[in-house]
Amino acid sequence: MERYKNQVSDLIARYRHRVDYLAVRLEKSQGCEIRLRGDVPEALSEGVAIGGQVRACYQGGWGFASFNRLGDLPERMEDAIAAARLVGNDTTRLAPIDIIQTTCTLPLTGTDPRNVSLADKKALCHHYIDVIKGQHPEIASTTVRYEDSYQQVLIATSEGTLIEQNWTDLEMRFSATARQGEKVQTGRETVGSRRAYEDVLGLEEQVKAAGDRAVNALTLPPAKGGIYTVVIDPILSGLFVHEAFGHLSEADMIYENPELLETMSLGRRFGPKALQIFDGAAPAGHRGSYLYDDEGTPATTTQLIKDGVLTGRLHSRETAGELGEMPTGNARCLSYHYSPLVRMTNTWIERGDTPVADLFSGIDEGIYARNWIGGETNGELFTFTAGEAWMIREGEIAEPVQDVTLSGNVFSTLANIEAIGDDFYWDESGGCGKGGQSGLAVGCGGPSLRIRDVVIGGEGE
Known part of the structure; x- marks a missing residue:
């Protein structure tokens, strides 16, 4: 060069x-x-x-x-x-x-x-x-x-x-x-x-x-569909915060959409006081890490939710200029064939202080879901399919089940987080798609979460 x-x-x-x-x-x-x-x-x-x-x-x-x-x-x-x-x-x-x-x-x-x-x-x-x-x-x-x-x-x-x-x-x-x-x-x-x-x-x-x-x-019984309190592992937490919430934080989706701009207004409460969500390329060593974005803006770490309240969003220089905010170094392109878009980098939910074993306490009948094999989002709605799942009975992990899908509205789901685990895992397997640019490297992370009133799809009796 x-x-x-x-x-x-x-x-x-x-x-x-x-x-x-x-x-x-x-x-x-x-x-x-x-x-x-x-x-x-x-x-x-x-x-x-x-x-x-x-x-x-x-x-x-x-x-x-x-x-x-x-x-x-x-x-x-x-x-x-x-x-x-x-x-x-x-x-x-x-x-x-x-x-x-x-x-x-x-x-x-x-x-x-x-x-x-x-x-x-x-x-x-x-x-x-x-x-x-x-x-x-x-x-x-x-x-x-x-x-x-x-x-x-x-x-x-x-x-x-x-x-x-x-x-x-x-x-x-x-x-x-x-x-x-x-x-x-x-x-x-x-x-x-x-x-x-x-x-x-x-x-x-x-x-x-x-x-x-x-x-x-092949031999597991399907889950029975219904509304459950669920516990999800850190990999599903990372997928959830990226797909369901992270894309809504990208300011190019916000500044030309008055309805979404009102919904994603800074200062609005979205979750419990213990909820902290970040995105940033500045933390070294992850798939979404770099020193400068594709506009030459230095990498940063942006706190999107602080104490359950929306405090930030992700910007290019144009979206930051249009909304009168600071650029965050999130303008990225997959290759020279494409113009930079506002994209996530490494997105994570900060670990909490609840021991993971305590996340299951008091759940008479619920679902424990780990990993994922697919999913999709449509605006504020999401559907994810768990890679593995078990029933929770009387506060204990019970029999495994299959074909578990988790669906809901991202805002009500964030509000329904009951506890945040003290574990944490970085998932470096992400390949994000947006605007025809699929496979952009990102990182996702999070702790285990306990969430009430999650819609579970299943065909079990």
Whole structure:
């Protein structure tokens, strides 16, 4: 990237007088993908991609152009500027940030996956296929997916920002489908890291659990649908805070939607006094961690809910400017093909002070749910399917059940949190989707939670 800095800066200086704001993002990525279905490779590739994007803003209107030939940068700059001038008819409001010129790398703690051969990575995937199958003849199909990527990004703006940032990301996904007559059940596990290749080694117990859950679920009774007090584990807590609440905190969904802006008004109480929710890329070592976002804004930690009250939201420079608030460093794009959007980074519920065993006390009949195999959200409504579940009877974990879905309204669910456990777990397996950009690395975390009046779907008698 070093040899392009002067060229990009010179071009920005030549064109910046035609717009209010001009930014160039160049990217070089190197990666590997392996997909096995059973022992059969469906994908086996290594590749390098180089490209870039130009964003221009004029009188509040944005123009965007992407390219994969760096020699096309002057033409694409003309395209982005022309588009911005065509649609702009208001005022450009970008919250100010410090001008920064730096080069930085998110450090690895162990082996760089680029130094591991494709053959060794493929052998690891075959090994995990064998682990999933185990001794279970009921497992009809297995899949393993491995991906790693190294990204170098250069961000240059008409304000003078010039940042080069580099990082490495890994992810592995495992699934097992078991069949017994007409019954079919699936178990899944996902692991992600921005630290080292060693983080995808030694996963035998976790991988085996995906196959075990699929087979065990074939003979479990379904849960009886109804309204229960539930206890959810930290993985489900992390999924809930990301999917059900986190997206509603993204300010690009708020500032153009008066109804949602009123609902998500700062100072409104959403949960008990013990509830604390955060998002931020500043905590090091997680999937959603970085030093600067894709607009050059430094990473921060934003407290979204403090003592049960809404106190913050996630911003790009534009949304912060429109709402008169501070930018939070949450403008992110999946690659140079896409314009940055307001996105979560690492989102978590702070641990509480209730011993986990006490979360079950006093529940005559309830549900204990762990992990997840699917889910969806629609505005403030959510539905998640638990990976494992048990009945709670007279304050004790009782018989396991299957096909447990948890549904509700995020605001009433937050208000119905009765206790927050003293445990905590970071789930680094997240790949977030928004605006056509799916698979953006994020982290989720939380403690176990006890929640009353949760709608449980099930077909049991």
